[in-house]
Each structure stands twice: as C-alpha cells, then as structure tokens.
Amino acid sequence: MQQIRIGTLVNGPNAMHTLPQIIPHGFESFSLTFWQTTNQTDLSELAKQVKDILAGKDIAISSLGIFGNPLTGEGANADTLASWERLIDHAHDFGTDLISGFTGRMPGAIDQSMSRFKEVFGELARRAEDRGVRIAFENCDMGGTWKDGDWNxxxxxxxWEMMFHAVPFDHIGLQWEPCHQMVSLIDPIPQLRKWVGKIFNVHGKDATIAWDIVREYGIHGPKEFVWHRTPGFGDSNWTDIISILRQGGYEGSIDIEGFHDPVYRDEWEMTGQVHGLNYLKRCRGGNFIPNPV
Known part of the structure; x- marks a missing residue:
C-alpha cells in the first residue's frame, strides 16, 4: 500500500516564490493551481524551475488545476478551455498525470449544461487519454444550486452520475473534499464509501456546521450556519476518511486548500495549515514504519 501524501495548494504563477518558503514545514505534495487562465505562464519553464526546487526531495506535484468556466468561455473565462488543453499537454513536464478544475456551467439548471459538458469534456477526455493524463472535477458549488449557478x-x-454517463471514461473522476458536501448538509462519509473508486485527488478542507443555528433559524436566515475549516478544526473524522480511502485503494494525496478558515487566516494562515498538515499525518497513522523481519 502506497502512503497517502499530505500536501497543500500553491498558486502556480507564484510557485517559485512560495515553494522554497513552505517546503521546510514538511509538506509532501503540492497542487499547483491557476485561476481562470494560465495566462502568459511558460509552463515548460515553470515545470523546469519547480523540478529544480524539488530535486533530491521526496515531494510530488500531485496535480495541476485550472479553475474557471470552460463551457461558456465568457469574459475572464475566455482562456479557460485553452488553459485546460495547455495543462493536459504539459502535465508530465511537472511529473504529474492529473489535471483538475471546475466543469464550468451553462446558465440555468444543471440539466441544461450536460450537452455542452459532453461536447467540451468529451474532447478534453480524448486529449488527456492520448497523453496518459487523468481529469478530476472539484466538487465545489461556488454558490450554485441545482436550478441556478454559473461556475460548476x-x-x-x-x-456526477449524469456527468460520468455523458463522458464515460475511466480516467475521468473527482477532486473530492468533505467541506463542499457538508455546506449542503450532506454526510460525506457514506458518500465517500460509494464514490471512492472515482476519487483521484482529495482537497484537505473541512467544515464546521452550527446545528443549533440550523435547528433554530434554518439555512436561509441571516445567521451563518456553516464555515469552511482547515483540517483539525472542523467536524470531520479524518481518520475515518483516510481509512475509507485506503480501503478503496486510494494512493493519491490530500492537499490542504487553505485561505478559507475564519479563525486561522491572514497572519495565522500558515499556523493553521501546518497544524492541518501535522494533524492529517497523525490521522493516517504517522510515517511508515517497517515491520520487524
């Protein structure tokens, strides 16, 4: 059984500045992310520079991510689809075989996006398959509902059932995190047991649900009832999550998605992330210890 790495997300264009500062904290993987576009980033050069920084270290680039709306291509998302193509083409330069991001969305109900989703990601899936690359969709609602939304x-x-029926490839899966289900009051544990075979990457982000507020005010009142949290500060049992992942044969990483916690933020951001890093390492049982012979 391969060890599940614990890492964090890093902004791709700033990776050369950020990585040397946070590597000493003990992160074992990094997911490099881009917002809506790779823009003018020279991906070949960035890959070379990242590899130089990681040379001699047991640290992996777990995935490359592009987060925008490739289905509409409108406004700031005009380059999102082309960015998906670029990252698929350059994945192996970074030593990864996984590209992740939002599916995108057409205006209206989710059903109204399926035709365009099949068109766009049918082509991207074939492109990825030709290059030995997998695709994973983050389970983020970005404020959308079934009836309305504009991102994912x-x-x-x-x-998911509709998506994987429309684009039925084994190398298409999920970038899953419990937080995005908990904000919809979905229990992530039974969901994880059911879908673990389709999970290619896990975002390390938790949530705290204020059930007292839900019971008294509901979810449409003026009071907040749920907060995104760094692992170790939320409601999820990550020991159970990691156990289910291992039972399902998962050998990827858990990459902390920071900059959401309402308490460990701003100057406390890395304090929270490093706590989450060490907490998740404990939840997986610590470091590998060989058996006596």
Missing part, C-alpha cells in the same frame, strides 16, 4: 455542475452526486 460537479457539486452533487446526482450530477
């Missing part, structure tokens, strides 16, 4: 359809298990 991959936030509900019913949508």
């Amino acid at each position: 359809i991959a936030h509900n298990p019913t949508a």
Whole structure:
C-alpha cells in the first residue's frame, strides 16, 4: 500500500516564490493551481524551475488545476478551455498525470449544461487519454444550486452520475473534499464509501456546521450556519476518511486548500495549515514504519 501524501495548494504563477518558503514545514505534495487562465505562464519553464526546487526531495506535484468556466468561455473565462488543453499537454513536464478544475456551467439548471459538458469534456477526455493524463472535477458549488449557478455542475452526486454517463471514461473522476458536501448538509462519509473508486485527488478542507443555528433559524436566515475549516478544526473524522480511502485503494494525496478558515487566516494562515498538515499525518497513522523481519 502506497502512503497517502499530505500536501497543500500553491498558486502556480507564484510557485517559485512560495515553494522554497513552505517546503521546510514538511509538506509532501503540492497542487499547483491557476485561476481562470494560465495566462502568459511558460509552463515548460515553470515545470523546469519547480523540478529544480524539488530535486533530491521526496515531494510530488500531485496535480495541476485550472479553475474557471470552460463551457461558456465568457469574459475572464475566455482562456479557460485553452488553459485546460495547455495543462493536459504539459502535465508530465511537472511529473504529474492529473489535471483538475471546475466543469464550468451553462446558465440555468444543471440539466441544461450536460450537452455542452459532453461536447467540451468529451474532447478534453480524448486529449488527456492520448497523453496518459487523468481529469478530476472539484466538487465545489461556488454558490450554485441545482436550478441556478454559473461556475460548476460537479457539486452533487446526482450530477456526477449524469456527468460520468455523458463522458464515460475511466480516467475521468473527482477532486473530492468533505467541506463542499457538508455546506449542503450532506454526510460525506457514506458518500465517500460509494464514490471512492472515482476519487483521484482529495482537497484537505473541512467544515464546521452550527446545528443549533440550523435547528433554530434554518439555512436561509441571516445567521451563518456553516464555515469552511482547515483540517483539525472542523467536524470531520479524518481518520475515518483516510481509512475509507485506503480501503478503496486510494494512493493519491490530500492537499490542504487553505485561505478559507475564519479563525486561522491572514497572519495565522500558515499556523493553521501546518497544524492541518501535522494533524492529517497523525490521522493516517504517522510515517511508515517497517515491520520487524
């Protein structure tokens, strides 16, 4: 059984500045992310520079991510689809075979996005297959519902069934995190047991649900009832999550998605992330210890 690495997300264009500062904290993997576009980033050069920084270290680039709306291509998303193509083409330069991101969304209900999703990701899936690359969709709602939204359809298990029926490739899966299900009051544990075979990468982000507020005010009142949290500060049992992942044969990484916690933020951001890093390492049982012979 391969060890599940614990890492964090790093902004791709700033990777050369950020990585040398946070590597000493003990992160074992990094997911390099781009918002809506890779823009003018020379991906070949960035890959070379990242490899130089990681040379001699047991640290992996777990995935490359592009987060925008490739289905509409409108406004700031005009380059998102082309960025998916670039990252698929350059994945192996970074030593990874996984590209992740939002599916995108057409205006209206999720059902109304399926035709365009099949068109766009059918082509991207074939491109990825030709290059030995996998694709994973983050289960983030970006404030959308089933009936309305403008970023991502991959936030509900019913949508996943529709997506994987429309684009039926084994190398298409999920970038899953419990937080995005908990904000919809979905129990992530039974969901994880059911879908573990389709999970290619895990975001290390948790949530705290204020059930007292839910019971008294509901979820449409003025009071907040849920907060995104760094692992170790939320409600999830990550020991159970990691156990289910291992039982399902998962050998990827858990990459902390920071900059969301309402308490460990701003100057406390890395304090929270390093706590989450060490907490997740404990939840997986620590470091590998060989058996006596």
